[in-house]
Amino acid sequence: MTSTAERIGAALAKALKGALKGSTNDAAPTRPAAVMDGPPIRRANIRNVPKVSGPEREDGWLDAQLQVLIDKPTADADHTLGWTVLKPGGRHQPHRLRHCDAFLLVLKGRGHVYSDLGEEPAVEGDVVYAPRGAWHGFHNTSNDDVILIWGWMGAGSFEDSGYEAHSNNRKR
Numbered sequence: 001m002t003s004t005a006e007r008i009g010a011a012l013a014k015a016l017k018g019a020l021k022g023s024t025n026d027a028a029p030t031r032p033a034a035v036m037d038g039p040p041i042r043r044a045n046i047r048n049v050p051k052v053s054g055p056e057r058e059d060g061w062l063d064a065q066l067q068v069l070i071d072k073p074t075a076d077a078d079h080t081l082g083w084t085v086l087k088p089g090g091r092h093q094p095h096r097l098r099h100c101d102a103f104l105l106v107l108k109g110r111g112h113v114y115s116d117l118g119e120e121p122a123v124e125g126d127v128v129y130a131p132r133g134a135w136h137g138f139h140n141t142s143n144d145d146v147i148l149i150w151g152w153m154g155a156g157s158f159e160d161s162g163y164e165a166h167s168n169n170r171k172r
Contacts, residue, residue, distance in 0.1 A: 042070055042074065042075035042077070044069040044070060044074070046067055046069070046083050049067045049068070049069055049083075050067070051065050051066060051067055052066040052067065052068060059095070059163070059165045060091075060092055060093030060094065060095050060137065060165045060166070061091075061092055061093075062089075062090055062091050062092075062093070063086065063087040063088075063089060063090030063091070063140075064084055064085070064086050064087070064090050064091070064092060065084065065085040065087075066082060066083075066084050067082060067083045067084070068080060068081075068082045069081045069082055069083055071156050071157055072156025072157045072160070073156075073157065076156075077156050078154065078155070078156045079100075079151060079152055079153050079154065079155065079156060080151060080152040080155060080156060080157065080158075080161070081149070081150075081151045082149070082150050082151070083147070083148070083149060083150075084147070084148045084150060085145050085146070085147055085148075086109075086111070086138065086139075086140040086145065086146040086148065087140065087145060088140055088142060088143050088144065088145070089140060089141075090139075090140045090146070091111075091137065091138060091139040091140060092137045092138050093114070093137050093139075093165065093166065093168075094114045094135045094136065094137040094165075094166035094168065095135070095136070095137055095163060095164060095165045095166060096130075096132075096133055096134060096135050096136070096162075096163075096164050096166075097130070097132055097133075097152060097155065097161045097162055097163055097164075098132060098133060098161075098162030098163075098164060099132060099154065099155055099160060099161055099162035100132055100152045100153055100154035100155035100160070100161050100162070101129070101130065101131050101132050101152070101153045101154060102129075102130040102136065102150065102151065102152050102153070103127060103128060103129050103130070103150065103151050103153070104127070104128045104130075104136075104138065104148050104149065104150040104151075105125075105126070105127050105128075105148065105149040105150070106122050106123060106124050106125065106126045106127075106128075106138075106146065106147075106148060107124070107147040107148065107149050108124055108145070108146065108147040109124060109140065109142055109144055109145060109146030109147060110122060110123045110124065110141070110142050110146065111138055111139050111140040111141045111142060111146050112138070112139045112141055113126070113128050113136065113137070113138055114135065114136055114137035114138065114139065115128075115130075115134075115135070115136055116134065116135060119139065122138065132154070132162075135166060
């Protein structure tokens with residue numbers, strides 16, 4: 001039997017894949033005026049968001065391309081949403097966030113999740129939830145790129161997250 005988390009992860013992965021295929025219609029949608037009364041939405045596309053310049057090795061990033069899609073500076077949000085591509089062998093070594101909860105969705109590929117249980121296999125469609133203070137990370141153990149969607153709930157910036165790289169990262 002499939003768990004609720006697996007069903008949610010599969011549904012989210014399917015929805016994201018469909019959304020990423022995009023639309024060829026560039027016309028602005030027409031909406032009733034009442035829908036436009038609230039604050040403006042923030043829409044980002046990975047093609048238009050710059051990559052974070054050199055995620056730092058001492059922070060546990062190895063062979064990774066990182067993009068922050070939604071955060072405090074871009075959308076005045078109290079959360080962060082990002083996109084990471086890990087090259088074969090790439091990883092985000094164990095780290096924790098002291099001031100926010102985190103999640104990641106394996107959108108494409110496979111590898112291992114670092115957790116309190118050590119390294120566990122992770123595959124496309126897996127969703128990982130790390131409550132504040134939990135050590136976590138991801139290692140691409142495959143020969144293909146891994147694409148991760150990740151988020152911080154309760155922190156709109158790196159500085160607000162309470163990010164802490166594990167002391168063992170510097171030895172690897």
